[in-house]
Amino acid sequence: MSFWDAHFLWLEIVIAAAAIGAATAAVGVHTTLRRVVFLPAALSQLAGAGVVVAFLLVHLVTAPAAHHDSAEAGTHPAFGHENSAPAGDGHAQVDQSDSAIPMADDPGVFTDDSAIPMADDPGVFTDDSAIPMADDPGVFSGEDDKDGASVAAAADHHGGEKPAVEAAGNVSGEALGSVGGSDWVAGHEPCDNTWSLPWLMALLFACAGALILGFVREGRQVTRGWLLGAVFVAASGAVLLLGGFIQQEMHDVNDVLFGNAIAISTDQMWQAIMVAALVLALHVWLAPLFLSYAFDPVTARAHGFPVQLLDAVLFLSMGLAIASGTRVVGALPEFAFAVFPGMAALSLVRKARWLMVVAALFGAASAFVGYWASFVLSLPTGATMAAAALALTLLARVAGRVLHRS
């Protein structure tokens, strides 16, 4: 199956990634111009810390029994609604049987009503079924961690090959938990935590962090760079340390933290589009002001511009875009979208009014090219998106030199 034939596999995630890539790139222009390119990295880690705190809170206030029950029922208490991940989901299996490896002959796992799709279920598998073969090493490998989840998982998956449920027994628990058993393999809607507590906490942490880091002033000993590094390390450490208390939920944490570039729900796609549209609209409207006062903040204040309000809007939009982007595509590509397209635009454009537009186009293109490369080359999606952003930026640098020399 060609990339285009498999469009039903990637259309939603690519639309969401392109939208969020465009928004992040527009925001990234400001991080580049203000020389705070590590701000997005710190914010994505803060978003992760928010997710972990949310899960920890739920873990603390929910009775273990209730938690166990809800896990069995496919409902995660943190999400507050039914977890649409299939019953064959990795963590559900762990909760149920203490085994990460669901056995096909385990009636408790694969019943007639099992969420694991049966090959002969026309509602799940089309002729060109995208469901991967479980024994396909390109699909289920231990390397398929969340951030590195490869479109190969979706790419090898074609040609009407029928899934062999019994082969699930060959899948490592880790791989099943991270890719196969979770959102995508069963052909069901992914874990639909679109407006869940973890997501809202991620947003809260990222936006609060953006405001605090944006407004903090450099001192004689504490530079902004140092502060960004400190926040990055502290937030990363908090994720790992607090994560130790909620090991059963870490799969969901990773899903929210690093995104799931294999598949997202339609609701999540619309959420990403809405966030991107809001951020882009704000930047189209306010970009000239953002640029003017960033260029000369003292004069802007002297001339009566509402600098603090504008800064708050700018940093909130950064938090919004980065928390959303981290969720959709993962921390690495999100950081790449915040860094590279802005530089590409600065290389090409000599008129400020086009900076955001060109950066946004580069962000969207990086998402698409990265996803396409992941599909064609069977490489991890997050890494190919980051590599695509870098490659496009290098091309832009070369093109910019040629254009501006003439």
Next chain:
Amino acid sequence: MEPNCLLECNSVSIGYKKRVLIPGISFDIKRGDFLALVGPNGAGKTTLIHTLMGIVKPLAGVVRVRDDLRIGYVPQRGVHDQIFPLSVLDVVRGGGGSQGSSRFSLGTDKAARAALESVGLAAHSERLFRELSGGQQQRVLLARALARDPDIWILDEPTAGLDVPTEKDLMELVEHLSTAKKVAVVLVTHQLWLAARHAKKIGLLNSERSTFSMDDVGVMMTDERLSELFGRPITVRDATGHCGAGISTGRVS
């Protein structure tokens, strides 16, 4: 406030983080005034103008301004990051709109082009600001302040780093425009000859003694005052290249 008064300082203490640099500053600025602020490094000149502009709050006292007062600020050259690909027109528009415009709006193209015309840079409006010479950049910043149709122009060392002919041209332009548009000027400078040549009044900031004194140029520009200000013997001739008699008449020609 008197009807002609644009800004009034009443027993204002300036400083940062509760550290008072100079207490008890009192003066006012009227339409058509040309005031130079002079003092050694760290004396508080920039702090004083930031206080006048409302960027820094006074530690004591009150700064009163006319209700619809418009300030045009010209910062020091070299404070702008060269990474910004802003055209000359973008920079001038970035100073904001004139009377009655929203706080969220930039200046109009028309006003920006008119201001550029008045500083002789109309032909450069589409060039990148960062590609201009130092003197041209300062003229663009003057145009940015001018485009707002200000009541007071506050210039923070506008000629720092410029060669002598460019410095002279720039200050003549400032004086010409301030006279033509009846704009009050507050000039911060280390170059005493500029203050002596163009200002009507001079304010001396002495951080050692924590004092501020202001009067007509002829009164302030004396060997004794300058020596006291800089803590070493300095004559008016040393500082300005002109003898004291020339200065005492008011403005050096």
